């Protein structure tokens with residue numbers, strides 16, 4: 059399936075290896091993605107990779123994608139300049155379903171670039187803040203330099219409309235947040251398990267610990283949502299690469315309740 | 329054996345060898361590329377053909393786990409062999425196709441209209457092959473995002489099945505409910521009747537008292553029409569209605585073929601059995617034998633995993649994506665974060681087999697295995713999917729390190 063052309067209208071460097079691009083349709087546009095969904099981004103003549111939507115400005119059909127350069131395609135995407143053409147297919151996959159958490163508490167746990175797919179959730183919550191009770195965001199990164207959206211995180215903290223805690227594995231002298239893995243922050247929270255929905259995104263080991271930490275406080279596994287990552291080339295249940303047991307992570311996921319994925323992740327090399 | 333009365337609705341007629349040649353000629357005249365079995369380098373392969381003489385007349389195949397050998401047969405049957413290593417997937421879902429191509433410039437990505445794929449008349453599909461195509465239809469077409477190239481090829485293709493007379497030692501279609509007789513999905517289905525006193529027809533038990541009003545009938549084919557397209561394809565042929573003895577001879581071919589399938593796979597509760605035995609020591613034992621060569625996925629008529637590769641070439645404004653067969657037996661199939669999710673052969677064999685026999689049901693509402701036996705024959709290690717499943721069934725619930733004694 060061929061991509062449609064979008065044009066890069068903004069480019070923000072987040073960290074040493076991570077860039078956020080803002081893109082708008084050249085002519086044809088894709089349907090508006092929901093928080094948690096991803097697009098297949100095509101770097102012309104290099105290749106196509108799944109990248110979560112890190113922001114949506116539906117009014118302008120403008121999409122934000124935050125990309126960490128780890129290989130050929132992500133490097134090419136990070137190297138795009140304002141004015142360049144990029145291909146887009148999608149949106150694909152399941153969404154976080156922010157609405158399902160309305161009326162209750164929301165706990166967001168992000169590790170590294172895992173904050174990118176959760177950022178549209180924060181935007182949505184802040185737009186309609188009164189629909190939610192307590193909203194907590196825990197962000198972990200390896201070092202302060204590697205934390206994405208630092209300016210925005212600071213503004214969320216300053217606004218006091220939600221509780222935001224940050225932590226790094228390796229602190230610098232200027233660091234004012236916590237030190238240690240993000241899961242230690244969970245232990246220190248008081249959670250109302252009956253009304254809390256937790257959304258976790260980050261490296262798989264981090265998500266295992268985060269889910270365990272949240273469930274240790276009594277949150278049911280169906281109320282813990284995780285965004286899984288697997289190799290995927292098509293995004294539409296056809297290439298076969300993203301299977302985990304009977305799931306195609308591209309379509310039944312990436313966002314899945316922990317109750318569904320825990321038995322599968324418990325099997326090594328499934 | 330289906331009775332003559334039960335499927336009387338299927339239009340049937342009889343053609344001779346010259347009639348088969350006329351069919352090929354008229355299909356070619358209608359713009360079809362006719363593909364059928366032929367002998368090449370000591371094996372039966374599938375190739376474009378124009379003449380019945382190219383068919384593997386007088387050849388049979390001896391197939392068993394890890395082994396394949398052509399043998400002669402005396403009766404001059406054209407289709408007296410079983411399935412070949414090549415699958416019809418080569419024509420409907422080829423190893424490499426252009427999935428799209430475009431000109432890329434500062435104004436956008438200008439996708440070029442795809443070229444229409446070839447129009448194939450596939451001659452010699454077996455019942456299991458038809459079942460495999462039905463599985464691929466589900467995976468590739470009956471989905472939210474159909475594969476355009478597959479759908480176009482499928483739409484244009486004419487499927488001419490041949491009912492098996494000589495299943496091989498690797499076949500287990502009967503237990504999968506997929507053969508050996510073609511009952512659905514074909515445009516035409518042929519049953520080869522080699523002629524009186526010869527071959528499959530000779531061994532046929534003609535019921536006592538059955539009428540033989542065409543004594544001396546020669547080499548001929550009972551043709552069953554499965555679709556309007558099939559009916560159109562034979563409308564201009566010189567054909568005669570089948571006699572009672574033609575029908576009896578065909579029925580005998582069907583039943584004797586079914587009786588010759590002696591391998592089987594017990595499918596009762598199979599998905600649940602495999603998924604509750606993901607830590608069974610049998611996986612370790614099979615991993616010791618499996619070479620991760622991917623032969624099984626290449627010959628399997630339902631395997632659909634692909635890579636999407638950029639293939640733009642030298643022209644800096646040309647972009648092109650190719651869809652290329654991939655295999656779950658390669659380490660990089662599940663590559664992530666600088667490592668593979670399935671780095672061990674054990675995990676990769678387990679993925680392949682549980683996908684075929686268990687998770688496929690969950691995903692597509694059907695088995696991913698049709699019992700064609702190709703993976704058994706073409707595995708250099710002679711690994712037999714039916715034997716592996718049976719071994720797990722025999723020791724359901726076993727965990728822990730493997731013991732040397734297999735099974």
Ligand SMILES: Cc1cc2nc3c(=O)[nH]c(=O)nc-3n(C[C@H](O)[C@H](O)[C@H](O)COP(=O)(O)OP(=O)(O)OC[C@H]3O[C@@H](n4cnc5c(N)ncnc54)[C@H](O)[C@@H]3O)c2cc1C
Nearest residue numbers: 107108109110124125126128129130131132288664665666
């Ligand atoms: C649903 C989904 C959403 C995603 N969202 C985002 C996103 O918002 N932002 C983002 O940057 N990435 C995201 N990814 C990951 C991204 O798709 C991969 O990083 C990308 O496919 C790598 O392609 P490449 O051609 O650049 O690297 P490749 O050439 O494929 O890989 C180069 C090297 O990097 C390693 N590698 C591959 N993926 C990763 C990875 N994720 N992290 C570290 N090393 C890796 C490979 O093993 C290899 O050694 C997402 C993935 C999925 C499945």
Ligand code: SF4
Nearest residue numbers: 628697698700701703
């Ligand atoms: S798994 Fe083996 S027997 Fe089953 S359809 Fe595939 S190749 Fe044939």
Ligand code: SF4
Nearest residue numbers: 618619621622624707
């Ligand atoms: S099971 Fe046999 S054919 Fe399949 S990868 Fe292993 S050795 Fe190769």
